[in-house]
Amino acid sequence: MRRIMIAGALATLIATPLLAAAQDAVDTRVAGLRQLGAAFKNVNDELKSNTPQTMILQISARQIRDAARYQYGWFPAGSGPQARVNTKAKAAIWTQPAQFKAAQDAFAAQAAAFMRVTATGNAAAMRVQAKQLGEACAACHRIYRVDDKH
Template identity: 35%
Template sequence: MTRTRTLALAAAGVLGLAAVAGTGTLASAAPSASTVVATRQANYKKMGAAMKTLKDELQGSADKDKMVAAARTLAATVRVQNKLFPDGSGPSSGVKTDALPAIWTNRDAFNADMQKAIAEADKLVAIAGSGDKSAIIAQFKATGATCGGCHRQFRADD
């Protein structure tokens, strides 16, 4: 599948999931497991790219505007991720995913980790706006540690 097609499917999945989440009811044409998985994988790549931008800036010129933009991307994206793990979109769906079954069998812990990630990403946005490089580094590390903690519990090693 081409990158453009994958991103188009991902965008369609996000719109479909947003519509479902916004209404509180399950639409009759729920996105397929492959669409949901593609969307969440695309989002995780976007989050990884934002973290890389932050890391690169912190090791270099520390351009405040680039750091704020990357932190905002991270915070906005992590907010939608929890909605991208509906029942039937795990390994049992037959779609290749690194998501472990523990996401669905220990949903409360997964949801708690996602809430921690949202909180840390929000702090990163606020601190990135301060321009205080040492504070940004500290919050970057805290945010990364939260991501890593979730990965260890809920993501298969590549």
């Protein structure tokens, strides 16, 4: 009986840091994605305006581009649903890494393109590129994010 208790205690000691590390990765990912969402909101709000503020769009574009660069580190092994952490990320991220990276690359390319377009100050071109950027973001969500609307 004592051996079982010792084994259980050791298992808990070993598992606790692993679960904490996985939750830390999820917390970092969530924080980054919330910042990304705020930047998208700024873009959408400005582009709905009759007189969009180019400076706000450029700042938001830089934030989106930076998030697109950081996203590659937001999904480390062991930070998915199999780790029993609170995440909306689907296991397909880790079981289909090449496809997930392709989706990340598509988003990163659209983020870079949007940043370039904001430098022109052309609101019509920004609206077109913002739509393509949003579509790249949504495409990834459809496949790799748990839909909590159900």
